Amino acid sequence: MKLLSLIKVLSLPMLLSLVLGLVASPIAQASSAGESYVVLYRGNAVPSDAANVISAAGGTLVQSYNAIGVAIARSTSASFRSTLLRDSRIENASSTTGFGVSLADLTGDSADMPVGDLPNAPASDSDTFSGLQWDMRQIHATEAHAITGGSRDVLVGDIDTGLDYRHPDLVPNLDFANSTSCVGGVPNQDPAAWDDDSGHGTHTAGTIAAAANGIGIVGTAPNVRLAAIKVSTPDGFFYPEAVICAFVWAAERGFDVTNNSYFADPYLYNCKNDPEQHAIWKAEQRAIRYALSQGVTIVASAGNSNHDVQHPPQGNQCVRVPSEVSGVIVVGANGNLQQKSYYSNYSQIDVAAPGGDALFQLTPQAPNGRVLSTYPSRFRNASLVIQDPAVPGAYYRYQQGTSMAAPHVTGVAALVISQFGDDNTQNGHLRPGKVRAIINGTADALPCPANPFRPGTPYETNCQGGPGYNSFNGHGQVNALRAILHDTGN
Template sequence: MRNHKVIGAASAVALAVGLVGTAIAPAAATGPEHTYLVLAPQGAGTKAAAARVAAADGTVVATYDQIGVLVARSSSTAFERAVAGRGVEAVASTDGLGTVLDEGEIVETVDSAVVEATGDPTGEPLWTRQWDMAQIDVPAAHAVTTGDPSVVVGVLDSGIDANHPDLATQVAKDQSASCIGGVVDRSQAAWSPTTSSHGTHVAGTIAAALNGVGISGVAPGVKVASVKVVNDDGYIYPEAAVCGILWAAEQGMPITNHSYYIDPWEFNCRNDERQRPVWLAVQRALKYASSKGGLAIASAGNSNVDLQHKFVDSGSPNDGSAPVEDRTINGACVDLPGEAPGVVTVSAVGPAEVKSYYSSYGQGVVDVTAPGGDSRWRNPAVSTATDAVLSTIPGGGYGYSQGTSMAAPHASGVAALALSAHPGMKPGQLASFLERTATPIACPDGVFELRPGYPATCTGGQRNGFYGAGNVNALNAVQ
């Protein structure tokens, strides 16, 4: 009985302590819900990391075991600190890491007549406006092949208008998906464009049909898949890019086009504690995609900077998450995905086949160049819309736009033709073939400044910083 009383007293004390402890220690503070990339150690799986997410008051919304990455959400203000530990290599909130898509402004729209299809790109109603296709020998290439429909190019972008008359037969709907928020949604409404024409413009350059309407794409015989990674506000977040890269890989897409960069600072610095997890996640995703047979082709950027050398980035961040600041860009900082290992990086040229005034460049960084347009090469003071690139835009129309975003899909289209004519090439072989079949362009002498205020200096010989191995060539690629 005495023992019972002692035990009871002890229990009462313990209960009292518990109650007092509960009263003193506040519950974990909460705030707005945030999205996080949680990285497990490479090759370790995500089970332990997922357990830590749950214990830290988070929810896993997407699991990418292939690369050891989780997309998690939590409203706990202590989540980032609490989730760290055994089983987690790195964690970062992606809030404030959204990048504004560089739309490459549609400077003029065009209507198209409808004519009888001839199977010849020069017979398309708007062909005479497609200086870009003539520049890279598309008509001669089409005499050999227009592409194989089994080749699907993933367009990681703002969505594709699958109802456009030049794209209605070209979109692989069964391989299309949205990756907004880092989560796959296969509904057509999710992967269609909402506020941006960018993805539809890119898709038309790659594969617009030979159907007697509008324009011709570089490879009208292949298919494109819409992999939407740009949200309705025009931002690309790292979790969407990682999701998109992995979706394309699992669908077996041999080529993916990336006309964007990740991170509002344009250059992701691996020595920055917050940005490093993004670099690791994207690098893992791209490496995995390559192992599955996918070649990534990306734009070099529109900042007219030498990507090889140290400089000061004075235009980031561009998402309003923090004041714009000056940052010294060095070897630890890269333009993602363009400067990631194994990615083909594409600069831009205009109708005169010289560097577009806006195109970034860099010896050892740029692999090839391609038509991206240059509305200022005739007269630096006046924009000439027809010197930009004409392609499809949502709603059934056509518009001119310029940028390295327009150059990359020309390279993707040529790569698709090459793979159609020479099936079986692995990503590294296809990248090398794209370079070997390019038309070399020599460096201009001295400082290149066709448009005042945009100086650039080219270094290198036959392979150089402005043009890499040269301008992609469709005819050479199919022979």
């Protein structure tokens, strides 16, 4: 989806429907011509002759994901898909709307900075702008930090638009060795490739793991390691080949958690009953399930359309990726009054978290209703940007969206794994199902508001369910302190 549009949406009252979500060597460098295709094989393997078959059909094999039976190809041939489907080993194939897979010549600063050496110890929330972080107080993160800021053994991936690897509040926790760009479906670890094109990824990254270093803000899990996995093109699209690459990367590099504050293009909802869309849906689903099977906890934003995602406008066969894949922790947004944010999607929500609400939930603690987090210095002239005056390059911005809510839960997941990870032979992870159960089981119950919600406005909706679980808040608001204490009492 377009990030330019997203940035405008996040700063305007009328939030629309957009949100902001391998280790094998690349087979061939992608060309700038033709269309990109997701090729879905029957079974979880790519045949050894895939490159030849794709070439004979008029295409080029760009990347092969043998663990999930998916390949990325490019072709200029109008008959490429129909020719491929003559091979009985291929279940389906789909163009990703003709967007050229191109690892453009990227210029920018490169860096070889070590990951900061913070201990697995309590963290202090006394940074310059900590007093402006109503969101952290609302989820009891500041109290949780008195017990732990997270473990250096925990690795979190932010699957987003990249991040500003120079930002002084992110550098102490940034894991350069595990950061990459997946744009085009091929990993590229040059820091210039995974630099942030829009600010969105830098903002989500700070909420997850900005360091407790005396400047700016403190993230939800300020001691864990953080890696960027860039999946957004410079124009702001999150295409299937990049999303697939990202989840396989996280699975095969031993990540503990990923944050996914996006939906995967080319469709707001992928309709499983459409043959071509089904190929994209199933390929992405395989990648996500593979990551879950390898111990990666996956957190995703619910979306900003004020939709009942259980009954989307396109029909019940249409789903959002990654948030509607089974096993993913889905996060809705609320504001400082702990009510659903006017834009937040609802139904099939695990928990709610602060995403901000600049229309209906302005309070003394949240005077503009939005969430403050890190932002690239190159975008310092954007609206609602502030600077820590003592530190060059330390810029921060207020934004709202379910994109801002999900990173809080990602950070809490990292704290939970830091506390309860069983250090087993499979990457030392706590299993994703257990992490999800702890987060859901320790959330603060939030009842439905009086119905209808926001009557007489374009955001009028109805909440279904009780305080234990309902369509607006899921199991309730995430609570970092209760989660790390594993306090499931009510």
